[in-house]
Amino acid sequence: MSELQSSEAFSRLQFFRGEVQFEAAQLNTRISAFLTAQSFLLITYGSAMNNSNPEWGPVFRLAAPLGFAVLGIALGVNIRPSIRASVKVIQSWHEKQQEIIEAHETLSVYNVNASHGITEDSISTHKSRRYALNTLNIMMIAWIVLGGVAVAMYLLGQN
Numbered sequence: 001m002s003e004l005q006s007s008e009a010f011s012r013l014q015f016f017r018g019e020v021q022f023e024a025a026q027l028n029t030r031i032s033a034f035l036t037a038q039s040f041l042l043i044t045y046g047s048a049m050n051n052s053n054p055e056w057g058p059v060f061r062l063a064a065p066l067g068f069a070v071l072g073i074a075l076g077v078n079i080r081p082s083i084r085a086s087v088k089v090i091q092s093w094h095e096k097q098q099e100i101i102e103a104h105e106t107l108s109v110y111n112v113n114a115s116h117g118i119t120e121d122s123i124s125t126h127k128s129r130r131y132a133l134n135t136l137n138i139m140m141i142a143w144i145v146l147g148g149v150a151v152a153m154y155l156l157g158q159n
Helices: 008-049 057-103 105-110 120-158
Strands: none
Touching (some): 008 057, 008 105, 057 120
16 A cells, blocks of 8 residues: 555545545435335326226216325425425535645645536536436426316317
8 A cells, every 4th residue: 555545644634535426426316215206206297198988987087196296296395405405405515525625735646627628527417417307307397297288178078
């Protein structure tokens, strides 16, 4: 083990990077669970819209899909603070990594942002953050549209 790798600064850098990996895994788990729940809601929405019972089918095709749309939106609203917190924590750990690298010149070999500009790593990190936050918005908009479809189909079926 080299002198650099046995230094306290290197140990702290390793710790910071481990925290980034942990938080990124947590964020990925949250997004995956959210998308899985949304998938099941979309399946039940489609099944509810396919109800063809002549007596209560039209009301069911309105009430159940609207309920699923409200639940989908509520899940998005509920997970938003968790996603934003994860993104902020990851950003904070990235900043701490950069600070320790800049404070200890010997650690510059571990700097993924060595050019101090737009790098492949910083672009990837930005796109990951954007994906996590936009996924929530896209699903909430989709549920608003799908709720509108249920209402429109009910109203058109009344005429």
